[in-house]
Amino acid sequence: MEQSDAAIRTRGAERKAPPTIYDIARLTGVSPSTVSRALNKPGRLNAQTERRIRDAAAELGYRINPMARALPTGKTGTLGLLVSDITNPAYFDLVRGAERVASETGMTIVFADSQESPELERATAERLQTSVDGLLLVGSRLEDHQIQDLSSVKPLVVVNRLVEGIPAVIPDVRPGITTALELLREAGHRRIAYLAGPEASWMNGQRWQNAFEIAVEWDMSIVEIKSNAPTREGGAEAFGRVKAADVSAVLAYNDLVALGLLRECRDHGLDVPGRLSIIGFDDIFGADLPTPALSTIRMPLAALGERGIRRLLTEIDGGESEDESALPTEFVGRESIAAAKS
Amino acid sequence: MEQSDAAIRTRGAERKAPPTIYDIARLTGVSPSTVSRALNKPGRLNAQTERRIRDAAAELGYRINPMARALPTGKTGTLGLLVSDITNPAYFDLVRGAERVASETGMTIVFADSQESPELERATAERLQTSVDGLLLVGSRLEDHQIQDLSSVKPLVVVNRLVEGIPAVIPDVRPGITTALELLREAGHRRIAYLAGPEASWMNGQRWQNAFEIAVEWDMSIVEIKSNAPTREGGAEAFGRVKAADVSAVLAYNDLVALGLLRECRDHGLDVPGRLSIIGFDDIFGADLPTPALSTIRMPLAALGERGIRRLLTEIDGGESEDESALPTEFVGRESIAAAKS
DNA sequence: AAGTTGCTGGCAATCGGTTGACAATTTCTA
DNA sequence: TAGAAATTGTCAACCGATTGCCAGCAACTT
16 A cells, blocks of 8 residues: 555656756856856856855755757767677676776766677667767777768777777787797697687787787697687587697687687587687686686776777867877686697 | 878868758758658658658758757656676676667667665766666665655666665566475475675565575575675685585575685585585576586576666656566576585 | 638747856956 | 956857747638
8 A cells, every 4th residue: 555655656746857057046146157157167256156056056956967068068978888799798897997987087888789780880889979979889890981980970989999090999919819829839739720700800800810920930730710609609609610620729719709619518528628728818707617717818808998988088088199009918827728639 | 101191080080060950951941840840740741841851861861969859858868777786797688688678769778887886876876867768776775765766856667676666677586496495405405594695685685585484484494694795706705604504505695606605615625516505596697607507596687677678668658557577587407406415 | 702620831939058258346557 | 546457247149959839821611
């Protein structure tokens, strides 16, 4: 009974309109523009007047209406963050980093994902652009010119991607891969495979490219194996091809793929790391959970998110920040690698 | 060289203002209000005129300015989604579900987390409220009256929580817990523990309450063990207390805690499930990864997200939807439980 | 033929802030 | 003490849509 009464009360409650600067103006006997100045241009007004207005605002519980402000200024106080797949744990830390910087600077982040679909990505990006001050594209699957087009509308920064003329924040995968391959070589591995990610992913290209160069330089044989999706399912599904490739170690596009493959190996009785060593990328949540725990190349995700937002903010301010150096990656050794069977 | 040229070109580009209805009006020789009608009130205008205007809009690449529309209508087309901890994989599916419904209905979701801090949650909620049409509070750590206060400002729906007078979407944990305890009892367990979550979590109360009732009914002894945080660290940290409690099975507040405890057991040589059975809640990403794989009580996360948003939308429309039934949970048996040592 | 009705489209006010220009008042300078 | 300079607050236009009201016109009634 009480419950339903309360329900009616709350639902029926005609929510009173929030106070505006006009209310404050009336209460303090000044004009609305004066209120606006008191709140936004400290020092522009007489100190007493400003005090009086601020007090009144506080008393009324005034909150600025972002929409109303956005109209004349064109600034919404919102940033868009678009990732390729929200269910990839790799984005946790990145989002956290981005969020921290944003809230420090009083910005709000709108978070969306494109579910690995370029078409959906473009549509979402365009939709977001109408209501944000700038866009952060993480691991975009769009083509260069599409990104450039978007960038001509509103400030835009890419993460994990390089596009001509577009400000970017990227990691340097070289150190991590170098350490990983070094270890493999020392452990006697001579034939390795790279289990690929999406072709549209720039990051995938980087990882393959670097692994390739280093392997060649060190006289290890390396092959690229396709996978259908950068997910655990995709990794599991590639098991047959990996097995057929007759390699002793696999570098997988990311930890999801690596975990999928790892599990499939176990289910098929293929000993990891006894007969096959597996290395992933990202060091996502859960990489340390399986037995054997997954070795991986850790990306500086939080830093990528932070820098990405910071870069976007200076871009919005029209600032001329030079490109910063790529953020280093790091190999994380766990149990999924061992010496190659001779 | 090319790169820096391009950089200058794009950065220096004075981005042209996007087209407005005034541009369309000028181009087609009608008044702006007519353009507005053509675009929003199909049928209100002469079919030919409408066609002409729509074509012109398409040609100019017109996109409505949500801010400008929000001012007179008061509708922003945005919904706020506030979770307690963005790094909890349990929210994946929930967010995905919410996002799907939102984008189906043309709404944008603003996603934020409160990092388990009630103070931050309140502040974030208030900030969001100024720019959204409604708020979805998932696993809120606020007190009832705080939620009621928020609800008096803008439409609000809670998920995983019940507050008097506030529309809610919740799961029914009973079936899952029942099955789990049934299994434990059949396996000979007589002394079990519940490893608690945050006191401010309503869901924690539910899980404990139900487990308690069922255990008592079935003559199993049950104790509640505190944990400091609903994370893997929190679970690991509780190991000592669990061990000291001399129980043969643990029901943990969520999978994160369960995974933390599981790992700590392994590291301390305590055999799971040989000497201790462990069950979590949520069935998050990674629950199946460890050895032994974690048994858990799965929550209908995607459905919670979907229903939450749908409920919020009818709330915004002022619709009088009655409360739907709670969504059932389901026990997922994996390797982390076994017969109790006699 | 006068009156009704229905369809089209324009006018103008409005949402809640921001900001350049300016007037009124005070303070400073010589 | 007159005149210049600095300070303080108001006016009014503007951002880009939405919408109630109304007028013009054609078709339809009776």
